[in-house]
Amino acid sequence: MSTFFYVLTEHARLLFVDDDPILREFAQVNLSTSTVEVDVAADGVNALEALHRQTYDLVLTDLLMPRMDGFELLGCIRSDHSFAHLPVIVETGREDVSAIDRAFDAGATGFVTKPLNWRLLGYQIKFTLRAARAEASLRLGRASATKTAA
Known part of the structure; x- marks a missing residue:
């Protein structure tokens, strides 16, 4: 017998971008916890507006x-220096090789296909956040060491 537990337990703010209003609501229900806030956007334009208003730890975006x-x-996020290290997971119904390659070439950090398994997505987010935070810590340590050496 298993007991329910939340996968996402560390503090995080996520932006879920998808034109499907039901999927946006599911994202808020399935990914929000007492420590995780989930904001939603209906398309890339709304997402960029949100990114300029609020700081996010991770973005999940549909492709179409x-x-x-x-x-x-993805192109706009990666071309803006302030978002250079922001992890972006693509969530899409497309699973063709060209979409996968194009998403990663554009700067995706991860790729999941619909229909979404919310538990698996929770783990993907958890480990993507862990990697991004470890990388940020290394960059900070490197910057401190450079300043000390100078």
């Missing part, structure tokens, strides 16, 4: 959306 799709959103 109106106005600005996920590929364009």
Whole structure:
């Protein structure tokens, strides 16, 4: 017999970007915890507006959306120095090789296919956040060592 537990237990703020309003609601229900806040955006344009208003620890984005799709959103995120290290997980119904390659070439950190398994996605987010935070700690340590040496 197993007991329920939340996968995401560390503090985090996530931005979930998808044009499907039901999926956005599912994301808030399935990923939010007492320590994790989930904001949503309907497309890349709304996502960029949110990114400039709020600091996020991770973005999850669909690829196929109106106005600005996920590929364009990835390009905008990676071209903005302030988001250079922001992890972005693509969540999409596309699983063709060209979409996978194009997403990673554009700067995706991870890739999951729909329909989403919320438990598996929770683990992917948890480990992506852990890696991003470890990398940030290393960058900070390297910057401190450089300043001390100078």
